[in-house]
Amino acid sequence: MYLTQPELGTNVENEETFLDVNAALNVQVKVGEYNLELNLTGERTELEQGKLALDVKYLLPESDKQRSFIVSYDTKLETLSATNAENVKLVLAEPADEDAEQQVLGTIMVGDEKAAEIVKRDSLVLIVYENGIVETL
Structure with missing residues (x-):
């Protein structure tokens, strides 16, 4: 050799x-x-x-x-995620269009089901649940 x-x-x-x-x-x-x-x-x-x-x-x-x-x-995906022991997962990613009025910053999953989206409207960050409830951060 x-x-x-x-x-x-x-x-x-x-x-x-x-x-x-x-x-x-x-x-x-x-x-x-x-x-x-x-x-x-x-x-x-x-x-x-x-x-x-x-x-x-x-x-x-x-x-x-x-x-x-x-x-x-x-x-590769440029995503940051956090998962707890109950299989609730928060996934954050760069918004696709930074100039849009509303930007999707991430999602909250419970198991395989999407529970909410984290969105930014102007300077306000919101959690928009699948059932229509909206919370501010």
Whole structure:
């Protein structure tokens, strides 16, 4: 077997062949009365794309009940999402038309069903539920 070193400046990665990298960082920290367990993971999925996830678990003060949620970012879809243990998911994305009067900033899903949209009307951010109820943030 012969090993060769590529010439300086040679690009050894391309769309089909790239270094598949995964990384993780685990931290436990106390913030105020909350004991937090954080697990940050990253995965390279394509040459210039990847996925990041932050898994957060914490105990309620003076209780043994644990809460958890996961925050994820997909560089290909350019979406940020947060999902809790009850499978309620908040998905945020850049609006398609930034000059429109009403911009859809994201959606709230409960399981596979769309529960609401997060919209921006002028400078006002609203949650518009599927049943027609509107709340302001």
